[in-house]
Amino acid sequence: MQEPTFLILTALAGAPMHGYGVIQEVAELSGGRVKLRPGTLYGALDRLAEQGLVTVSREEIVDGRLRRYYELTRDGVSHLDAEASRLADNAQAARSRLRRLATP
Amino acid sequence: MTKPVVGDAMTNPATGHAITKPMAGDAMTKPATGHAITKPMAGDAMSHTITSQSTKTKPAAARAMTQKPVGHAATPLERRCRLLLHAYPADYRAHRGDEIVATLLDSAGPHRTVPPLGDVLDVLGHALRRRMAAFDLHLGVPLAAPWALALAAGLSAFAWWRIEPVIPTTGPLAYAAWLSALAGWVLLRPGAARALIGVAIAATLATALLAVFVPPERPPVWVIMSLTGLGCIALAGYRPPTLESRFNVLAATVAVIVACGVVSPPAPGYYQPVLARIGAVVAAGVLATAVVALHRRRSGQSARLPIMARLLLALPATWLGPIDAIAWHLPLDDLTAARFGRLAHVVLATCLVLCVIGWFGQGGRARRAGGREEHSRAPFSKERLAGVGVGSAAGYAAFASFNAWPPHTIAAVCVLLLMAALVRARPCMPVAVLWACGTAVGCWAVGVYSNNWSTVGWDSPTKTVVLASMLTLVPSSVIGFAAVRPGARRLPGVVAGGWIAYLTLPALIAWGPLLWALAAMIVLQGLAEVRRAAHDRHADALIE
Numbered sequence: 001m002q003e004p005t006f007l008i009l010t011a012l013a014g015a016p017m018h019g020y021g022v023i024q025e026v027a028e029l030s031g032g033r034v035k036l037r038p039g040t041l042y043g044a045l046d047r048l049a050e051q052g053l054v055t056v057s058r059e060e061i062v063d064g065r066l067r068r069y070y071e072l073t074r075d076g077v078s079h080l081d082a083e084a085s086r087l088a089d090n091a092q093a094a095r096s097r098l099r100r101l102a103t104p
Numbered sequence: 105m106t107k108p109v110v111g112d113a114m115t116n117p118a119t120g121h122a123i124t125k126p127m128a129g130d131a132m133t134k135p136a137t138g139h140a141i142t143k144p145m146a147g148d149a150m151s152h153t154i155t156s157q158s159t160k161t162k163p164a165a166a167r168a169m170t171q172k173p174v175g176h177a178a179t180p181l182e183r184r185c186r187l188l189l190h191a192y193p194a195d196y197r198a199h200r201g202d203e204i205v206a207t208l209l210d211s212a213g214p215h216r217t218v219p220p221l222g223d224v225l226d227v228l229g230h231a232l233r234r235r236m237a238a239f240d241l242h243l244g245v246p247l248a249a250p251w252a253l254a255l256a257a258g259l260s261a262f263a264w265w266r267i268e269p270v271i272p273t274t275g276p277l278a279y280a281a282w283l284s285a286l287a288g289w290v291l292l293r294p295g296a297a298r299a300l301i302g303v304a305i306a307a308t309l310a311t312a313l314l315a316v317f318v319p320p321e322r323p324p325v326w327v328i329m330s331l332t333g334l335g336c337i338a339l340a341g342y343r344p345p346t347l348e349s350r351f352n353v354l355a356a357t358v359a360v361i362v363a364c365g366v367v368s369p370p371a372p373g374y375y376q377p378v379l380a381r382i383g384a385v386v387a388a389g390v391l392a393t394a395v396v397a398l399h400r401r402r403s404g405q406s407a408r409l410p411i412m413a414r415l416l417l418a419l420p421a422t423w424l425g426p427i428d429a430i431a432w433h434l435p436l437d438d439l440t441a442a443r444f445g446r447l448a449h450v451v452l453a454t455c456l457v458l459c460v461i462g463w464f465g466q467g468g469r470a471r472r473a474g475g476r477e478e479h480s481r482a483p484f485s486k487e488r489l490a491g492v493g494v495g496s497a498a499g500y501a502a503f504a505s506f507n508a509w510p511p512h513t514i515a516a517v518c519v520l521l522l523m524a525a526l527v528r529a530r531p532c533m534p535v536a537v538l539w540a541c542g543t544a545v546g547c548w549a550v551g552v553y554s555n556n557w558s559t560v561g562w563d564s565p566t567k568t569v570v571l572a573s574m575l576t577l578v579p580s581s582v583i584g585f586a587a588v589r590p591g592a593r594r595l596p597g598v599v600a601g602g603w604i605a606y607l608t609l610p611a612l613i614a615w616g617p618l619l620w621a622l623a624a625m626i627v628l629q630g631l632a633e634v635r636r637a638a639h640d641r642h643a644d645a646l647i648e
Binding site: 018019020023037038039040041042043046065066067068 | 200202203204205206207208209210211222223226227228229230231233234
């Protein structure tokens, strides 16, 4: 799973969110490093929806602008969970090696 | 401010107060009311929210609102965002358009009048990918990319090695860029190699510009076009190469160079040594890989993607290989020779390749099918086809009335109008206007091109008008392509096919090798369709 995709799923794990909300949340999660643009975001959402990882939760119109909120499906939750544990394991392995390197 | 009494009012902590609509269908009629009175006051954080709780139904209500918001005039920014959205296919726009516009507006901030360039490029890139995905092209492009690079680099090396010493041009700028792109592919890490391909495309286009300022001429337009086309495929389909593919591409490039040197020039002159040789080699390469793809098919594997990749390569490759009817002293009358030159070859080949890609692509669409099939048929609705016919007739007639009206031109306009009439529908006006303008501009460009790039004082308007008539191959191909789609009226297609044959068959002998192969492919595909239809009828008869 690529980083932007992981961050989108992470953003949606908090609460259902609309497109611009996801962009802001991903920027915040990554410390401003990942700036999603609309074409990329909706391309990713299309793919995730096709894989059944996210779904539309509700729609509303604010000031004449359509906001469609997305949420994780059960598959999406387990997918993100698996990916997070994988990354955590990798990070854990790296940390333990680095500790050994620091204490000869 | 009057508080609207629509549905049950619900307070939304974020936005002040909101109107909740429980059903999407119901929302259709009322939101305008809500909006008319909800002009947000300056300095007031209050805005009005209408929530549609339905998640599965199409957001018809939502769309009806955002497209005609009362009391919420579209800002210039919003209008531009909506214009930008036309890059997406119509069915995708209907599905996602409003929320993409909303996100573009949200992320643009309050003071902008145009969307940020980064967002525009991002949307255009994804829209292009989405359009290509409709024909599974996005899967074929990565397969074609390494070969596109090999062909471009081989072509450049040959032209630099054998043609430049005879006729100096500004070409070496592009040729050097292509060879360094090849070196980058073989030796460098992926990011750098990709950037070098981009640089090579830019250098290719720059050769034409440079020729304005320095004494050497530019390379032939078709060489620039082919290099650019091959470059676009190489760039769009770029994937980090494996060690094997690094060597393969290098070997293929060397093969192209050597083969170009071996093919002897069919006739003296500028175009023949360059275009005919390179074109023949490129055609042989594309055909050889196509044979491999067909072999896969025979042995039961799927050949869709390899065939798609070859078709993509064939597009820029056919721009190289026309055989010059005049230089060959073929027994063609002036009119036919004027009609069938390089321009005719390029237009015909492009139309044929796109038709074949369209046919192969339909298989992919049919597989995905479902509810979207109706949307995907929209580009070929009867109204639009009639618009194409009427519009292109008008555009060509307008060009002719500034120049000349030989009998051939009168026939062309009549045939286009006949096709439009046979479609039996009211022409769609925007499409007709678009095609009229496009055809007129295209004809003018052909005139400028064929009169040694001068915009005034054309010697032979009659010949120019006849040459420009080759552009009628484009609307004819569109109408012909639409006619073979399931359930379409066949008669306009028959007329279109007849007109295409009349324009191009007299010069059959001047067709480049790829054009022959493409035509054969289309005939085979047509026969297969006829056989399948006969088989279906037979099966139906048996069942009854």
